[in-house]
Amino acid sequence: MPLTVLSRRLRALALAVGLGLGLGLAALPADAQSVNPTALSVQEQQLLQTLQKVEGRVSIPDAKSGVLIQPEGQAWRDFHEKTLPQVGTWGLLGTLGIVLLFWVVRGRIRIEAGPSTRTITRFNGFERFVHWLTASSFIVLALSGLNVTFGKHLLLPLIGPHPFHIVSELAKLAHNYLSFPFTLGVVLMLLIWIKDNIPTGVDVVWFLKGGGILGKGHPAAGRFNGGQKLIFWAVVLGGGAIAATGYLLMFPFYVTDIAGMQTAQMVHGLLAVAVAAVIIGHIYIGSVGMEGAFDAMGSGEVDLNWAKEHHSLWVEDATRKNPGIVHNPGRMAPAE
Numbered sequence: 001m002p003l004t005v006l007s008r009r010l011r012a013l014a015l016a017v018g019l020g021l022g023l024g025l026a027a028l029p030a031d032a033q034s035v036n037p038t039a040l041s042v043q044e045q046q047l048l049q050t051l052q053k054v055e056g057r058v059s060i061p062d063a064k065s066g067v068l069i070q071p072e073g074q075a076w077r078d079f080h081e082k083t084l085p086q087v088g089t090w091g092l093l094g095t096l097g098i099v100l101l102f103w104v105v106r107g108r109i110r111i112e113a114g115p116s117t118r119t120i121t122r123f124n125g126f127e128r129f130v131h132w133l134t135a136s137s138f139i140v141l142a143l144s145g146l147n148v149t150f151g152k153h154l155l156l157p158l159i160g161p162h163p164f165h166i167v168s169e170l171a172k173l174a175h176n177y178l179s180f181p182f183t184l185g186v187v188l189m190l191l192i193w194i195k196d197n198i199p200t201g202v203d204v205v206w207f208l209k210g211g212g213i214l215g216k217g218h219p220a221a222g223r224f225n226g227g228q229k230l231i232f233w234a235v236v237l238g239g240g241a242i243a244a245t246g247y248l249l250m251f252p253f254y255v256t257d258i259a260g261m262q263t264a265q266m267v268h269g270l271l272a273v274a275v276a277a278v279i280i281g282h283i284y285i286g287s288v289g290m291e292g293a294f295d296a297m298g299s300g301e302v303d304l305n306w307a308k309e310h311h312s313l314w315v316e317d318a319t320r321k322n323p324g325i326v327h328n329p330g331r332m333a334p335a336e
Ligand code: HEM
Pocket: 122, 131, 134, 135, 136, 138, 139, 189, 224, 227, 228, 229, 231, 232, 235, 279, 282, 283, 286, 287, 293, 294, 295, 296, 297
């Protein structure tokens, strides 16, 4: 066992013993009282096993500070130091690997009919603002969150303690404050896009046809296809739960006790890894992975052939309701 860990544990042990005595050992189980904590032969592990919970009374208003040892704390530390880093490493590197493999096997998805001279308005300015508000805050939240879990293993050895201290301080501030625009973005996304993201039978067929990846041709889709609906709900439900558990951690003990805080932290970390993995796939397909896709969130105008191939039902519906949605930027305006 490294010396620092040993000395930390010994200090915790000494404190436990001291406070345990101070608290009058009132809350100890009967067999715990038969242990002489000052005896040299008492092992830390033996003591911790015996003292399942050390809890007593304190005279300050904060009653929860009377809890000195609770076994869940050790389970939580294990999760924080081992399980979450492992899940994060496998989840995120695994997703990057799958995306890379997809790119190697499938290549960039092209507009099959070739680019058209006409465009169709896919997202208006407000929709794009909401998307980029959510996206930019999520990306900084994800990177600053990753620093909490991986920073001391990856970044600290690379840049040294002082720069790491500054980066981590700024990352923590960003993580706290950007939670607000992210939450606002998620709520606005829900409001503006929920009507287009209700699952239908069309999505089932879309999935059965593998979203067009398996076999020939493009399965029909409305404004959002089945895969995009999954992303939408992952962002709204997953992102919403990440935000809610994040606020529990940001304002400790207002709503929940120590066990609730530990659960909130675990849910926050695991969901963050899951949503980040989904978003890695989304960013790939929305940028380099598919010809013509980025324009939807860039200028808001997409190639008409792209739209017909990927969102055929939406094009029919939208052009029927508003023929002016289709533009012809390739053609010169006729002279007066
Ligand atoms: C650089 C990063 C990103 C790029 C390039 C990007 C690109 C895009 C594009 C092109 C679309 C429209 C797709 C279409 O027209 O059908 C879109 C939609 C969307 N984006 Fe992003 N996005 C990014 C980051 C994010 C992030 C971080 C989130 C959420 C945390 C997000 C959430 C969504 C959602 C919910 C939609 C609508 C559903 C969908 O099309 O999947 N995006 N994005």
